Amino acid sequence: MLLAVLLPFIIAIIIPFLSKWKDKIHPGYFVTIIPALIFIYFARFLGSNFEPVMREYSWIPSLDINMVFYLDGLSLLFVLLISGIGALVAFYSIFYLHKSEQLGHFYVYFLLFMGSMLGVVLSDNVFVLYSFWEFTSLSSFLLIGFWNYKKESRYGALKSMLITVFGGLSLLGALVFMTVLTNTTSIQEMISQQQLILNSEYFPLILALLLLGAFTKSAQFPFHIWLPDAMEAPTPVSAYLHSATMVKAGIYLVARYSPMLSSSDWFFIIVSSVGIITLCWGSYMAVRQTDLKGILAFSTISQLGMIMSMLGFGTKVAVFAAVFHILNHATFKGSLFMVAGIVDHEAGTRDIRKLGGLMTYLPITATLALFGTFSMAGVPLPFLNGFYSKELFFDASLHLDEIANVGVVGFIKMLLPYLAVFGSIFTFVYSVYFFFGTFRGKSHLEELPKKPHEAPIGMLISPIILILGVILIGLFPKWINEPFIAHAASAVKGLEVQKEIYFWHGFLYPPLIMSITVLVFGTVLYLSRKQWAPVYRIIPGVLSMNKFYDGLVDRLETYSSTVTKGYMNGSLGRYVRLVLAAILIVTFAFMAITGGFTVDTSNLADVSLPEIFVAITMVIAAVGTILTNNRITAILILGVVGYGLSMLFVLYRAPDLALTQLIIETVTVALFLLVFYHLPKLRKKEEAASTRMLNLIISVGFGAMMTMIAISAHSSKWFESISSYFIDNTYKLGGGDNMVNVILVDFRGLDTLFEIVVLGIAAMAIYGLIRLPGKKEEK
Structure with a gap:
């Protein structure tokens, strides 16, 4: 069952390579086979003696988020529609779409949507369901806007995405509420605890949020306005999304939760x-x-x-x-x-x-x-x-x-x-x-x-x-x-x-x-x-939900443009001041509300002379970066601060951190030197007294904030220390002796994964900007 859900995603990776030979064979033939196989697999469950089937695959068990697939009569109905209609639409598209179209893009989007819909109707875990739910919005956006050179297609795609994603966020709120109330992420277990939800003071909010998600997806009044504009998509997309699949996702959601809510x-x-x-x-x-x-x-x-x-x-x-x-x-x-x-x-x-x-x-x-x-x-x-x-x-x-x-x-x-x-x-x-x-x-x-x-x-x-x-x-x-x-x-x-x-x-x-x-x-x-x-x-006359939608979007764009222009004046100094000031105000306010200004000196290690010497050196170097007028000198002095930190790690018996800091500092200084070599020399900038005073306040305040956070983090004991857990389980669960590495790679593996994802997205964006063709010079 897991393979049936993931198969469209796997094949979607292969499609771009197959589309290179579209002049010899239409990739639609290959794509048609995928939903046909899925249909045949699930059709075997038809029969009078059918019993529900549940399969669980471990994903993030610590958060109770696993790939749990539940096949009963309702999900079987939708799976057969998604795969059966999908096979027919894929075959139809072979003759509808010309080979000159971007067929690789189309069938990748098509398979992504198919897999997402299968995930929605088969998932028993609410957060897995929500993930697939949002994937349907994203992939349908790409399908509706397939002919992106047409203004109407772009408008229809954006409209459908804004409305359905708005509903998706409200659905997430309902799922979170139900998860907290029932202490489970399983839909079937939630239904078994229906009285707990029905008697909850939050039930009206849960019902409203859940139905909002369903109504927006299934184009119910007054959220129906996105569906007619989505008709700008190619006809195979309309035949698939708007007859048997996407628009029925909201129907499925209401039907699935009916035993609990009806x-x-x-x-x-x-x-x-x-x-x-x-x-x-x-x-x-x-x-x-x-x-x-x-x-x-x-x-x-x-x-x-x-x-x-x-x-x-x-x-x-x-x-x-x-x-x-x-x-x-x-x-x-x-x-x-x-x-x-x-x-x-x-x-x-x-x-x-x-x-x-x-x-x-x-x-x-x-x-x-x-x-x-x-x-x-x-x-x-x-x-x-x-x-x-x-x-x-x-x-x-x-x-x-x-x-x-x-x-x-x-x-x-x-x-x-x-x-x-x-x-x-x-x-x-x-x-x-x-x-x-x-x-x-x-x-x-x-x-x-x-x-x-x-x-x-x-x-x-x-x-x-x-x-x-x-x-x-x-x-x-x-x-x-x-x-x-x-x-x-x-x-x-x-x-x-x-x-x-x-x-x-x-x-x-x-x-x-x-x-x-x-x-x-x-x-x-x-x-x-x-x-x-x-x-x-007369009816509807001049009244129109489309006019309301267009007016709302236009006003949001106008107001956001006005606000953005108010602070986006091209000054990097202003941007830095705004960011640091916002962090400073929010952090200090939160610490004041929660009693975070705590200083406890009862559990401090003794400070030796070498540590004092290194600390004083770092302070002098930090001040020196402000006073120097030479960029190269500033970078070299700043390197003293980094190497000083490495010395402190050595003195506090953290050689792995010291080595990491040494490598990072060396690479950073080298990169700064390479980049700054191509920049003009530093020149003293004349600034108003108010600006200099503001810079001083933000600088001192930000430094004080970081200092206070460090002191408060050490002094506040709101929770039991987790260090003993890492000490006891680093080798047993992580299989490594280096505790820091095991924490980063295993215990905090998701954090590291998403950091890598962010870096990857940034790298692709930079690559895209580099490859972006510039304006040709006029001869």
Whole structure:
């Protein structure tokens, strides 16, 4: 299981080397194999006798952070979607992306995202989950901004990252709170202690932070605004991220924590309300769009809202319907994104105002779109899987008997069936609008950039497979119910969930009446769309969450620029003074608050004459660096201070530290001499008396601070000394006699690792600046 998660990351390292031969063989063929193998591996877990599987791999056991992977029905559902849709999208991209594109970059980002999503849905350790969660934001940013030469792509990528990372930080807060309360980092153990969290005074904050992370990731209202702009990404990215994977990460998070949170009335109020509002708003706004991917973007928002609302209901029927629709949505929406890509690829535009009558030129694509859109619309036909889950959604909205019918909860319960029908009516409208506006009616060949023709078979294979999934699930829903959907629903509910899937329940079946109502009113609204379209001038009118976002970002940039210009005047002296003054004030303030000004002379070693002599020499040398006007002289005198420190280490019987200090000091002095040789001579700078006084105060204050920190660190005994632990375990656990080296390499190995990472990043930045091409001189 660990290999399955890490395999995409491993292959991502190899892809840049394979892309060198892209003229001979498209790297997409190789990439397609990876998710296909992962899908085959996890598909073997399907079956009626499936039991959850947990695997643990040691990582940072001292912090209770280990790679713990938990496979149950819910995570299996998402793993199969991530790998199955991933394989189809990778194959589709072979024919969509030209070899002239930066294919190496694309497939590296693609695999990084795939591995991150697998890590999210399989991780049982909350901090490992969060790490993968942020990796999805980073890799999706790179995928959405793949065509970085386009302003719209850069805007969409940045927008998605700002909103989802904001939600990710709030999620981290919730995870930290739950970890502290339950004293565990395991999600399953947290769920087993649900009463401890539900009864905590911090529960409202935990719920708000957790749902904020989920809502931003799954484009719930009002955080949905990033998803339409993310459509600037290549169509394979949209088909993968925005149908089956990234946007469903928030859905997964809510589903995973449902056994813990669903018993709270606030969970029902918030999740159901936000979900149903998102459904209605997304479907309403989809009809307004003119770009095919724009229609699909808002349709995705509405479908995600529908799933989220069902998770908020929390009943057995609702949970089963939510899980079922997660699968159904991935099949028909993934195929429709690919259809939109085919239309764009073959007709040269996605503007539905210029399209029409394409069924004659793209008959196979039109047939695929027909099945996909009618399934999304929930048309009552037995071979469309979308109808089954839509009918279950209506059924769930009518049967909320497990929830108390009082106060706000009762009011929301009363509204839910009506809002479900309202949102579904517009779902029907945008579905038929997508199909008939593109493939039926009068063709406008003169307005198309190129004459349309059917896509190559390679580009059709992936959507054909997905549409076959739509049909087979519709015709044989029992095939996936007991061995698949029931397990996933049981994992969400926290107890066994069984629900039979039938097409026909009788003429008087309330959900069927609701479906017929949707068909009738949806047809009327579609046929009269031009007459009522002006209503968009009123709702939303000039109001827009996008304007709020743009205004907020612009103000932040303006204010930050003003503040930055206030102190960034090009003076290195000012920068040093600001940094040192800030450190001085904060440190002294913290020491004053915590009682850090402690002086204890009861445990000091005797001072000998050689030590006094070396200390006085170091003081004289330090003062000498200030008084000299020659840079070379200053460096040599400063070297006396460093070598003096080495002498003190020798006198205090620390030869390893003395040798280290000698090497560092020698190298530093040599480097200073080499660099300063090329600089002009020191000249006395005329400064105002106030500046000189400020320099004096900061210098003396900073020196006093460092002295006080050293004295206080020795005098304050807030904690038991750790030195005995190092003495006892250096050789036993670290396998070395040199205690300092063992501490740096083993006991504080993470610190050392991240120091190396920082140095590596700095080195790459410097290398990039060196290689950055300068402006060519004009001849």
